[in-house]
Amino acid sequence: MHHFIDRRANPKGKSLGNRQRFLRRARENIKERVDRSVREKSIGKGESVPENGEKITIPAKGLKEPRLYHGPGGNRRHVLPGNKEFVVGDTIDRPQGGTGQGGRKASEDGEGDDEFSFTLTRDEYLEILFDGLELPDLVEKATVETETIGTRRAGLTTAGTPNNLNLVRTMRNSLGRRIALQRPSTKSQRELEAQVAELEELDARSPSQEDLLAELKLKLDGIRRKRRVVGYIDPLDLRYDTFVPEKIRNSRAVVFCLMDVSGSMQEREKDLAKRFFLLLHLFLTRGYEHTEIVFVRHTHYAQEVDEETFFYARETGGTIVSTALEKMKEIIDERYPPDEWNIYGAQASDGENFGNDSVRCRKILTEQLLPVCQFYAYVEIVEEAAQMLLDNNEAGEDLWQNYRQVKGEVAHFEMQRVSEPGHIYPIFREFFLPKVKG
Template sequence: MSVIIDRRNLGTRSSANQDRLQRRVRGRVKAAVEKLARRRSLGDMLDTEQPIAIPTKDLHEPSFRRDMRDAAWEQVLPGNKQFRRGDLISKPQGEEGGGDGGPGASEGLGDDEIAIVLSADEFLSVLFDGLELPNLRQTRTEDIQAEQWRRAGFVKEGSPSRMHIGRTMRTARARRMALRARKKHELEALLKQAETLEEEIRIRQGCGEDTSIERFRLAEIQNEIKGLERKIKAIPFIDESDLRFAHIDQQPRPVTSAVIFCVMDVSGSMGDLEKDLAKRFFLLLYLFIHRQYRAVEIVFIKHHGEASECTEQEFFGAKEGGGTLVSPALALVEDIMVQRFPPEHWNIYLAQASDGDNAQDDNRLVQERALELLPQLRNMFYLEVNQDQESALLRLYKGMSQEFPELMTARARHTEDIYPLFRALFSPRQGATHG
């Protein structure tokens, strides 16, 4: 098996080593981003640029060096005022491992690390790398338009930076061919006349006849030939009329839109930890779907014994007593869809978070409501938080997911569970249920 290494790049290191270095650094960045996503709040991470720590040992490309363990050599460093040739340098008195060392860095970067700063968009690109949105389809977009700069042909005037060289050269060539065509036909006709006269002059001179008239006519033709040749050469290679510039214009473009219904139980059994887990999942889902669609709406619905639409602050801050009923929330989702978000115009996603505490008699209504909603949804996500065992509601959804793969369920007990769970849900060719 032959191995070909491209050494055409400048420098002493091969492109194969550089490719391996880039893959190694990308892997380190991805691992650091996933570590941040597990432990810190996504809202805090997306407010500012994020420094990512990379060990410096991963930045060194492999290279061949002489093994000096069994070799001897002499070296004198320039600018040295303390040592001379032949002096022995004692080893530094330090702790085990060599060297005095320095204090370790409890937070931030150590001496053997460097920081790579990622913007919010770069952070999200790494965070969602390799994920895809299942059941992604195009909807009708006649009512939603957006302006976008697009190419709109070529114009004769414009900025020099937008000059289209290829179109300009083709236009100049066509102009030269058109202007030279007639003159070349005239030139060919005159050359034939001159050739005929020269032949006639030679014949008449051989017979001793007078050829002054023919010579005079030949001189006139030769002058006309020189004039035509000068005109042909005078045609410019590129004229101002040949210039063509790429033109761009704002044109309306249909925008595929999406809406996310965030449904959460706010009864007394949902504590601060449960709400924090749900908030992290909702935020990840919103950011991920927003990267798939240009226009994304979000609707917050809280429920306990009753369901109501609310603001984001009320959604995550509300804590109400009473029992839990899930079916009123699903009924409210359907009502809002009919009034404001018809499925033929919107990609609809439903995300539900709960501790699974639902009235036993309500589960039958939940199944009926879910069966009505699922054909109209792109996906439905159910997250059960902080439960030691699967609830009856989770088992109900799991059973329905066998028939409806767009229904996806998951469980989370700790903050660190949310991001791996999210990647498991949206990784290509993964199952619909993750417990």
């Protein structure tokens, strides 16, 4: 949920209640503008929700806080600094021209306010867009998660493999041990060696120099012996990073997009279907770490295709809807085990189907697909002039009637009709608003 926090001090002349009403009004305006932008353009990544954010404009009236003003009438005294025109008792004419708040017409007098524009980030935009919606898990089944074995660091140990050697801790232990045992430094050894070499180079040494040379050699032997005993790095100094196995849960979801591409599905119908599919994909990617999307198009036969072919291929044919449902079940059996994947289905069609195939579609849904799906949505795209179908859910073709029976039997199956882009987002919110669980 998006929150707006007002950190201003309570200004004079404005009550706290008025300020709170202003904040609620601003939040509603932002939500209204986001919803409107969804209805007006596509939801595809990089189109309506660019990576660098979305510009939102709030009307000026939505930014005004209620204030108390002196009404007209009554006797009032004003102090007008710098007045050179009026004296006590003069009356002041009412100003001519507009004193309204903005507008498109020019005004010689008065002042107005521009609309307030700002940019929402992509995450903020999607957060407001999906505010109040929840992932459909209406079959009371916990979100499916796969468990993989990973590793995590678990401190240090005195034994391990060379590639896990912690050099920093090893050298720190070595330094502490050498200081504690007073291991002679390399510098002190070299200084003694230089003094011994200097005395040995003398051709004639005095007795005192001979005694000094013997003393230095004895001291040098002691340093060398102690350096050999107290090594630079001892096995006791070694420290290794240790790792322990850990179960990592990864939630995964797959979205099946099924679309009728027969001759009756024109560009308008395909565009409406694309808007719904992309909105569904954006919503699910916010709820799952890993989301895949599978495109299945069908005429009198079904095939899995890529996104470009799904939306723009010109191949047409007859209409047998059950082929798409059978293809979806085939792909699930091959690649997406229900115990490892959250499976969602979205189907778009104009409602036409061949012969008695609609009965077969109902059986495939109720017996094979819906038991393994978290949610399944059917969107029927009708003509723009078909207001009767939009107002009456009981009227419709054979496919719609069979799907109505499925909706009455299964809680996580939803169906709606659309006829224009402005219908897509409202029905999407209706699909995913929290349901009361009895």
